Amino acid sequence: MKSVLVLEDGTYFTGEGFGHKGEAFGEIVFNTCMTGYQEITTDPSYNGQIVAMTYPLIGNYGFNHLDNESYKPHIQGFIVSELCDYPSNWRCGMNADKYFETNNITGIKGIDTRALTQYIRKFGSMFGMISSECGNIDILLEKLKTDKERKRNLVMEVTTKIPVYKPGPGKRIAILDFGVKNNIVKALQDRDCYICILPAFSTLDEIMKHEPDGILLSNGPGDPMELLSVKNTVQSLLGLKPILGICLGHQLLGIALGGTTYKLKFGHHGGNHPVKDLTTGRCYITSQNHNYALEKNFSDDITITHVNINDDTTEGFRHKYMPILSVQYHPEASPGPQDSAYIFDEFLKLL
Ligand SMILES: NC(=O)CC[C@H](N)C(=O)O
Secondary structure: EEEEEEEEEOOEEEEEEEEEOOOOEEEEEEEEOOOOHHHHOOOOHHOEEEEEEEOOEEOOOOOOOOOOOOOOOOOOOEOOOEEEOOOOOOOOOOOOOHHHHHHHOEEEEEEOOHHHHHHHHHHHOOOOEOOOOOOOOHHHHHHHHHEEEHOOOOOHHOOOOOOEOOOOOOEEEEEEEEEHHHHHHHHHHOOOEEEEEEEEEOOEEEEEEEOOEEEEEEEOOHHHHHHHHHHHHHHOOOOOOEEEEEEEHHHHHHOOOOOOOEEEEEEEEEEEEEEEEEEOOOOOEEEEEEEEOOOOOOOEEEEEEEEEOOOOOOEEEOOOOOOOEEEOOOOOOOOOOOOOOOOHHHHHHOO
16 A cells, blocks of 8 residues: 655655554654664654654564563554565564554555655654555645644653552662653562552652652653643652652653753664763663753752763763762663663662
8 A cells, every 4th residue: 555754844755554554643753773663662752753763674573462661552653664574583473564553553664764864864853644545745734734733741641540569579669650661660670679650640649658769750752841740749759769760750850950951853762872971981882762851060969970972962860969860861771782771770779
């Protein structure tokens, strides 16, 4: 089936549809990972976004029931160059086409993802849509405009509605779930923690009644500056319990401490971002997935501990007086790299 990818500035690419036949709308982001496409599709931080994979062949080890970052895919649409129809792996449950069809996700293949990526790098990330139903670009641009204006609460759409418990013999960690990835929960379970996953908009009392030893502010979709009520909750948590922020959680922690975020031109979405630990001088290869970044030097009470070697953006900080640790990248990265898993141990040392 013929399909078209239209960007909000009128640029379009034609290809072939796969998965669910229909239309998909969202911000187009490119991801440079060579593997881990199932983790990417199921990462709730991608809610509201259509992901273009720069690696030219996607789907070659199929999809399984083990590699999910949440209970379902959250990407709005998927763009690839070549999609593998006949995957080969002992864990494979189904091929990509079937997976996206079953999960109602519209994809497009046969796209020159290199040209698309270069375009986004040049002009910045923008909204777009995939359609396998209509080839009239003017009609599609009208639809795209309407969808872009639609107000969505991206975090509310993905957060847990009720507290979820994962018992363990160790420290009690309350996770504020803005769209938490399974591998963050697993990283804490591997360290024996008792975990309470709480709705994103929980109040201070609702959090503290679980008597946590520490709080983890999770990753999640959207613009952190739009989460004002969460900022107030995080402010009231400061100093009460040790806190670890990851990605959106890191941004929210920075905002609660007086910082501001800004939008990157095309974001960081990939598995090989070099990050320098300023305290040791060591470089770590990290997995990243974010469109916003925290301004540096927002408070005299914090120390910037990590920066991105590619563009010098803030990648981590610590509070000088309170037990607060925060990273923009993903220490729980799966399939990897796992260089930064030690961040969870550093957090547990603060409890
Ligand atoms: N992975 C995340 O938590 C993403 C954080 C935020 N939504 C951003 O794009 O910057």
